[in-house]
Amino acid sequence: MQEITLYDEQSLKTLNCASVFGKYNFLASQSDRFGAIKSQNLHLFFFIKSVVGIKRLTFTAFEAHESLSEESYNIELNLILEKLKKDLNISFITCPPSHVIFPYKANIKGCKSAEFGTVKNDLTLSEEVLFKNLHGKHRNVIRKAEKDNIKFEYGSHLREDCYELIKSTLDREHVYFESHETFCKTYDSLANQVEYFVVKKNDEIHGAAIIPYDKRDAFYLLGGSPVRPSTGAMNFMHWKIMMHFKAMDVKSYDFVGIRINPSKDSKLYGIKRFKIRFGGEVKIGFLWKANLKPFQCFLFKLLYFSKNRSFPKDIIESVEKV
Structure with missing residues (x-):
């Protein structure tokens, strides 16, 4: 029998997670209860x-572990879920954030999976190769943005500007965005492992991005633009962000999330095409969630409905409808 080890809030400090999203301060900003769990090949x-x-x-x-097979993954994952249910009394595992893409489908009773992907640009390549890898239309509008005198800026002093533009963008799209208080708590926890970017034309902001990062990856976690951004402003911003993190010796720029087979007339298809045209590698994996205690899960949905007049939604459910 494999040993499954749980780490609580205090013992977590002994671990050194490579990801910015596995660090003690970040997890503590999300809840008073947090930790890690480890099997032979999964952490x-x-x-x-x-x-x-x-x-x-x-x-x-x-x-x-890079040699982890699909069979071993599901065996170890099943043991992990059993321990979480037994030792921590967990009722269900939620759909993870879109930057957490697992390598295999969870073929376990009570789990629901959806194929999902991302686009990752290898920043160890030379600037010349990275620019050559861009789609021709991206190269053209980036050059146009430079000619139009689009200015690129970054720094923590831009945090509120980024928040306001991203919030207004998501409000237009009827997408929930966290409160300002929650936003500040999360990004305060990232300290010097998050950067804020904007592009401006005539002192007006035409694009914004918030990028958490570690030594391995920079994550395009949040972005926004006005209703009518200047042509090429967002393309130019991403190109400059890539060059910024390349100069910091970060290995990869992760565009964080694409649907695999969106309808060609949908906005999701346009987002996928925009990200792919930066020339990175498409990485395909899975999101999954797990119902460990069916009655408690059902009760939670009823409580959620009584408060919000709708049932909880996530990417996994929406992918199934595409």
Whole structure:
């Protein structure tokens, strides 16, 4: 029998997670209950939230041995879920954030999976190669943005500008965005492992991005633009961000999330095309969630509905409808 090890809030300090989303301070910003769990080939970091005693767990980062097979993955994952249910009384595992893409489908009773992907640009390549790898239309509009005198800026002093533009963008799209208080708590926890970027034309902001990063990856976690951004402003911003992190010796720029087979007439298809045209490698994996205690999960949905007049939604559910 494989040994499964749990790490609580204090013992987590002894671990050195490579991902910025597995660090102690980040997890502590999400909940008072957090930790990690380790099997032979899997190491997962999480936080826990509770409503009337119904505990839900969210994985924020994982590390997997490169030789891990799909069969071993599911064997170890099943043991991990059993331990979380037994030792921590977890009722269900939520859909993870879109930057947490697992290598295999969770073929375990009570789990629901959805194919999902991302685009990652290898920043160890030369600037010349990276620019050559861009789609021709991206190269053209980046050059146009430079001619139009689009200015690129970064720094913590831009945090509020980024928040306001991203919030207005998501409001237009009827997408929930966290409160300012929650936003500040999360990004304060990242300290010097997050950067804020904007592009301006005539002192007006035409694009914004918030990028958490570690030595391995920079993550395009949040972005926004006005209703009518200047042509090429967002393309130019991403190119300059890539060059910024390349200069810092970060290995990869992760565009964080693409749907695999969106309808060609959908906005999701346009987002996928925009990200792919930066020339990075498409990485395909899975998001999954798990119902460990069906009655408690059902009760949580009823409580959620009574408060919000709708049932909880996530990427996994929406992918199934595409």
